[in-house]
Amino acid sequence: MTSLTVEKPPSAETEAPTRGKNSWARRLTPFGYLSPTVVLIVVLMVVPIIMVISYSFRDNVIVQDNSVFAGFANYATVLKDPDFLAALKNTFIFITVSMVAHLLLGLGFAMMLNSPLLSGVTKAIFRVVYVLPWLFTIAVIAVIWRLLLDPSGVINYLLTTLNIVSDGVNWLGDPGSALWVVTFVNIWSGYPFFMISLLAGLQGIPGELYEAASVDGANPWQKFWNVTIPQLRPVIISMAVLDLIWTSQQFALIWMMTGGGPLNSTEMLSTFTYKLAFSEYEFSTASASAVIVLLLTMVLAFFYVRQQRER
Structure with a gap:
């Protein structure tokens, strides 16, 4: 005879710990x-921010025990500090003009690339150029434009050849023109991001x-x-706030082109x-300045996050 073995089902006491685990x-x-990712954020972002905030409330940090x-x-x-106030004013002009110009140029080029009047090949060529x-x-970008804007550079050569100016202009050495020249270079280097984002929105x-609008006349x-x-509108608002945040933190372009000069005419909060x-080596004062910049940036970030939630 064949014996049948009936397996006993696991009890509830055995299943409960397994389900819990x-x-x-x-x-x-x-x-x-x-x-x-959390560890990296804490080590590379949270800890340095806390250290800078603590330094800003103390004196003689780092250089003395x-x-x-x-x-x-x-x-x-x-x-x-008058230099801080000048840097604040220059930063406001720099980021405002850059953001408005980025928006206008980006929207104009995006609408041109989205126009049905241009052929596919023409659009492809313009996309590469833009x-x-x-x-x-x-x-x-900083090195190229410093060479182009040199008193003996290509731009001054073309202007003197066309009799627009008589002598080479020191664009980056003149306090009256340095800020606007640096702003122009920042606009030139940053408008493609606006253009691509707005082009995606248009499409x-x-x-x-x-x-329906044509039917309505x-x-x-x-x-x-x-x-x-x-x-x-959602894309424009998001891009505008992001551009304000990024441009306010621009450092490398300013530092490599003018170093904040001449006579603090291009001094920004970052270079200051x-x-x-x-x-x-005033690390305490520099920490206080960095915290002020952080607070200003957080205000812009607040509006960006709020706009994203509403969207």
């Missing part, structure tokens, strides 16, 4: 994947909206103002803070 493992798995608590004295010193400034690094607008300007702009720390 699996449940905890499933809950902890995402944190395990995120842990390397015995630092003393100074309260808000470093912040008062920075806010009363994106070229975005392919260069900031260091390369995502349904054609039925323009057809709308002219091209009315279509642009009542169809294109409302559809692009850098000079305090590594030229004058």
Whole structure:
């Protein structure tokens, strides 16, 4: 006779710990994947920010062993410094003009590349030409434009040949023109990002909206103002706030082209803070300046996050 063995089903007491372990493992798995990124963020971002904030409330940090608590004295010193006020003014002009120009140029070129009047080959050629400034690094852009803007450079040669100017102009050495020249270079190097983003937004607008506007008798300007702009508004706002944040932190271009000169005419908050720390070795005051810049940037970041949530 063949004996049949009946397996006893596992009891509830055996299954409960197993289910509990699996449940905890499933809950902890995402944190395990995120842990390397969290560690990097804490080590490279959170810890340095906390250290800089603590330095800003103390005096004689880094250069001396015995630092003393100074309260808000470093912040008062920075806010009363005429160079800081000049840097704040220059930064405001720099980021505002750059953002507006990026928006206008980006939107204009994006609409041209999205126009049905141009053939596919023509659009491809223009896309390559317009994106070229975005392919260069900031260091390369700074070196190229310093050579072009040199008193004996190509730009002055062309201007003197066309009898627009009589002698070579020292564009970066003149306090009256240096800030505007640096702003122009920043606009030239940054507009392709706006152009690509707005072009993607334009291509995502349904054609039925323009057809409905044509049926209602709308002219091209009315279509642009009542169809294109409302559809692009989320992209425009997001890009504008991001551009303000990025441009306010621009350092390499300013430092490599003018170093903040001449006569502080191109001094920005970033270069001002850098000079305090590594030229004058005033690390406490530099930390206070860095915290002020961080707070100003956080205000812009707040509006960006708020706009994204509303979107």
